[in-house]
Amino acid sequence: MRLIIEPIVRVALLEDLGRAGDITTDAIVPEDTSVEAVIATRQPGIVAGLDAALLAFELIDPTLRIERCCRDGVRVSRGEKVARIAGRARGVLSAERTALNLLSRMSGIATATRALADAIAGTKAKIVCTRKTTPGLRVLEKEAVRHGGGANHRFGLDDAMLIKDNHIALAGGVRPALERARQCAGHLVKVELEVDTLDQLADALEIGIDAVLLDNMTPETMRRAVAMVDGRAITEASGRINLETAPAVAATGVDLISCGWITHSAPILDLGLDIA
């Protein structure tokens, strides 16, 4: 939604324009020169972040004519056109880097998510992201994960409860932690618990829990955990998830596999702007 992403794009543009703006373009390119430009992929992948990227051009120059050649979430091959921008050359060149920075990062996240999702295709498991996102860009990155075929975890500290090891330790155990959580949680707030052992899991199931995060368990233990849960809670696996480890984890029968890598360390998808 534009109301939410516009402040992000505006900050990004102003960060690049600084005080004096694009002094190279303003010096060299006449005000009335027009161009037709194309944003195209330099490698195959999944596109995401188009709304934000194209908004960069619109904010720089509202008279630019912008046309999308594909939608977010689509798989593109190398050299495929993603969008066309036509109009005054100055605006196109001044917005180019900011637009590409947004688009290539989000597309990189979508592409990484898609690869992981494909690696576990055929199982019931789904890939979910974490809160290990780029500061300031969480909304865009969560959306890129969805376009890559993943699902979203919490958007922040306030929209669900996730009781972690430190919470359990400070509360003096799973039981008191869970009881305090239940007491405070609104009726539309779900509660998830990180469990490191099957004993903790047994406690949690006895009290009742919406979801359990099975952290850093071996596939073997995880399988037993899934069996113990037996559909009474959503099961989420986490810890050292990558393309190699994911299939074995998915095979344990967990509902979700969460992965920080897709947002904090995925390489960008290479995209460029070409002037016709």
Added chain:
Amino acid sequence: MRLIIEPIVRVALLEDLGRAGDITTDAIVPEDTSVEAVIATRQPGIVAGLDAALLAFELIDPTLRIERCCRDGVRVSRGEKVARIAGRARGVLSAERTALNLLSRMSGIATATRALADAIAGTKAKIVCTRKTTPGLRVLEKEAVRHGGGANHRFGLDDAMLIKDNHIALAGGVRPALERARQCAGHLVKVELEVDTLDQLADALEIGIDAVLLDNMTPETMRRAVAMVDGRAITEASGRINLETAPAVAATGVDLISCGWITHSAPILDLGLDIA
């Protein structure tokens, strides 16, 4: 400088806290519980981003006692302590993720930069970053590059002129582009020109130029370019730079090697917060 980074950290915290704040911690951890926490590495690398990361704790709870165990730019081994935070547990837990997101991303950039710098050690070349940074975090990422042993390119479109292929094309050649640039550039503004061919380089040198960006040249062509320049301009190589290709590029005698990868695609450095 705090005046510059505080708005970034504040936005990052508020993005995570949302409207209701850390509902898990507030429900489970009593207001007067104190902890001693340690931020430690989970893998070796170079630390960067400490100012921003520790500011997250201070902004959440100014009564927290914060102690640095190392400085930005230092090489750390696996398990090494980076900082200590002591005080009210609620503040420590609520700021944890934002602080680690900032610290691990900047340390990842510093670590990647360091690796690239080490790969070309012994040559006269230096690694420089680009404008392919994370939207909103450019200041922090440029600093991380310096802590990794790299140097900074332009901070934005306004602090130096970089004449690229599209500018040259729209101006009708290297010569008119350079002349218009010279006419507009203030006396403290340097001008760099992207050259794809040795002919373009010859034109640029004839007119006079502060720096030339040798884009996507073979090592052989690059060597000839460096010879042509003969110290009359700074030479910068760019295009597909990585740990494998960098040494050969450095061996051509260029002054600088610019690399987008270190800011747009470097994996994070894994760091965690442990409660004693």
Added chain:
Amino acid sequence: MRLIIEPIVRVALLEDLGRAGDITTDAIVPEDTSVEAVIATRQPGIVAGLDAALLAFELIDPTLRIERCCRDGVRVSRGEKVARIAGRARGVLSAERTALNLLSRMSGIATATRALADAIAGTKAKIVCTRKTTPGLRVLEKEAVRHGGGANHRFGLDDAMLIKDNHIALAGGVRPALERARQCAGHLVKVELEVDTLDQLADALEIGIDAVLLDNMTPETMRRAVAMVDGRAITEASGRINLETAPAVAATGVDLISCGWITHSAPILDLGLDIA
């Protein structure tokens, strides 16, 4: 949490100070005059909003000494002291109205909530608020509801799904609406459905639902709805809830009774500032 409420209090103060500040106080009261002031109730009720109200004094003059005489959520009688502020008179007088506006509004909400909660004491039902809050003050008002013994509903459009009559109509029925919701909802997002008839309720229970909002039903129908649900979902009653109607609604066995009145129409609790 201060990071969240400070912007609200700052806007409120600047709205009152305008450009020239408190011209009356600055003209009449010498800069070095000190006072001891007391905030006291003018009528009995429940206190809420102390953090925000006292922050107004701190933001105007950080040297003021502020002491709380009670905590949010406490029942106070007429004339009871709530807080003491001592220091420079100018700051006390300039912050007074903003502080009282915040405190009396939040205390009014807590008092109204408490009255409603008391009216249904002895039943299993709890009072919950709605999104019918004052624009800009939702975080403070939700907290005031908790201090009045109520619980919180959604904080916004993004932290849970509430499928209303218009959604059902546009989706073509309860079933397609619920299915689309289930498909998009993250695993930590609860889904609540507004039902106007027992047929809709039957559909919802068949598909599975976290909570149902029983809107504008007669106590008789509501009782049958609660029986149909039989613990498989949280039940929430809404529509024309007030001190007279609440007991009969609570007697139907619903889990929650939501009420917009406590945030959109509760009168303030009268509080004043007295200088010793």
Added chain:
Amino acid sequence: MRLIIEPIVRVALLEDLGRAGDITTDAIVPEDTSVEAVIATRQPGIVAGLDAALLAFELIDPTLRIERCCRDGVRVSRGEKVARIAGRARGVLSAERTALNLLSRMSGIATATRALADAIAGTKAKIVCTRKTTPGLRVLEKEAVRHGGGANHRFGLDDAMLIKDNHIALAGGVRPALERARQCAGHLVKVELEVDTLDQLADALEIGIDAVLLDNMTPETMRRAVAMVDGRAITEASGRINLETAPAVAATGVDLISCGWITHSAPILDLGLDIA
């Protein structure tokens, strides 16, 4: 004026949308579904706040077609149409609550003001509001008071001087307080003095004053005060003003009757959005 109210509406919308936006509507309602919606009253009253309410729809989706069926300040009966909004259903539903929260609160203030103004019709007195407004919404609430037939008092601490009991006490009496005020007040700044006794009033009239606030006087004393003033200053009554007490106060001959209740405690006017 839009420049002034847009930031208020924007904050209100973002408070409701949070990070992820309207997840219910986005999941259930297709992007291209169109609706025609009507905002209508659920009870009789005076409409106010239309500019702000309709701006909420425009900011969410600028393509929505918005038509006003009445103007602010008009008396409406139960079920009367206030505005029509047509276009994409998603925007209509996502802006609905914010728009109604603004409209129903401002209409509630206008309705309460109108009732009080009607209660003193036939006298020379006018109803005026106070600074006891909702933090952040003062501009809108002052306008709603005008639409209800009331007049505005100061907009803040900076646009007129109002010397209150505490100022008098700290200055050492009415005389020194007034003299200091006169010395500092610009030539376009009016000075009003709160008087509790006729002696204070006599002092004020001797020195000269623009307006006097007769606080918490009996009608008998107030009548004598009005006689003493004899047109040399504007007279304003305050203290425990409501529908029952206002006529007697107005009958004393005062020019103005100020009332905090109309802004801090008026119940909202019930309005709803119906989809055709």
Added chain:
Amino acid sequence: MRLIIEPIVRVALLEDLGRAGDITTDAIVPEDTSVEAVIATRQPGIVAGLDAALLAFELIDPTLRIERCCRDGVRVSRGEKVARIAGRARGVLSAERTALNLLSRMSGIATATRALADAIAGTKAKIVCTRKTTPGLRVLEKEAVRHGGGANHRFGLDDAMLIKDNHIALAGGVRPALERARQCAGHLVKVELEVDTLDQLADALEIGIDAVLLDNMTPETMRRAVAMVDGRAITEASGRINLETAPAVAATGVDLISCGWITHSAPILDLGLDIA
């Protein structure tokens, strides 16, 4: 008041620091180098703007020790010390220009105002400023005028009514303009009317008016206007006021002489920072 001026100073500092901060000082001056600096005048005048100027140092580095050697409004000779700042050299140097820009501009305004006020000493007239202030700095400039011995006119379009020639023309004359103004003005809003002729003045006095602006009249006409007013309104002269013309204008008996020059065209007072 700090709450009001801090945003102005913060914007000014960030405008100067840009993205990378003070790169010269950071490169050359070690972090732990301390200095003692003095802000001193380079020419005689009146000091103003000290709060804002010294806040620049505090915002850059809160550990700096700041001591005032004089107060705003004081007449200083050439070479006189205005303030002392001691502590880390980096902060002193980085804030220097912003602080001096604020201080020298405000002191220039105070000095110009003082000169004009001195030129009419012995008459009853006072110098007042206009709304012809620097965009963004009005609050500081209005204060500087007071420190120079002048008084303030309106702070903006909203705190008093000033009916100008265009208003009169569009209303169809002085009489309808004044009547509409009276009808809308709150009881604490003064109304001033710009009159170009004695006929207009007669109309205004007949209806009643708080102040009249005698615009561009000859001293002779102005004298007659003052006589006509005879104390029934405040009289303000405007139009081509400077050190030469002011005494004759003051001699006409007007109460106020307004002058745009003191805020829009006064040269700065030269001040510098010296390191001991």
Added chain:
Amino acid sequence: MRLIIEPIVRVALLEDLGRAGDITTDAIVPEDTSVEAVIATRQPGIVAGLDAALLAFELIDPTLRIERCCRDGVRVSRGEKVARIAGRARGVLSAERTALNLLSRMSGIATATRALADAIAGTKAKIVCTRKTTPGLRVLEKEAVRHGGGANHRFGLDDAMLIKDNHIALAGGVRPALERARQCAGHLVKVELEVDTLDQLADALEIGIDAVLLDNMTPETMRRAVAMVDGRAITEASGRINLETAPAVAATGVDLISCGWITHSAPILDLGLDIA
């Protein structure tokens, strides 16, 4: 660029509108009254700031029709039309003062710069501005300098290094200062050194430097300095530059003459708005 100047104009407008807006115009001028207005000069000079000034009208009322009669940088005579604005009278009157404040200040700067530039016409020297600009308006003022025929110095502390006397003193001499600067400066950052003596200049030239600031030298010494530099660095003169002194300074052969007066003390160019 609009993205950069809009926040400045918005702050300026809101500063003038305050909370209640233009109460005079709203009271007197009917909503549907239209006017044709002309902005015209009251004295000859150079126009600058048109973008910002006309944006004020557009932000107040986007339906106003705005037509430029000249471009920034053009020399205008007395009474010449600069722009036409037609449409609703209210918007024209409410934006008038803010627009004129911006336009007359920037035109004043351009006019002063032009005069200084004309005074040294025929020499090779160019006029440059300094960082002694109005806090918050630097971008606009730097542009006005260019429209007056001057060139821009640094935009802030971060886009070039300027080593001043205090830096040299704290570093222990020209040599260590320059070496530290060279070590830290990015390859696109120029370094300028302020020199007070020819000995310092000799040191700087030996190490190598992009530009030297010859501060407060006599013409005789400056001439010798220019001869010593002999084209190896840009030479800039500063100190007590005005219309009388500039020609002699320019005659020394320096490349640039920097002058703070044109931004900090230039009188405005008188412009007014006339309604047809």
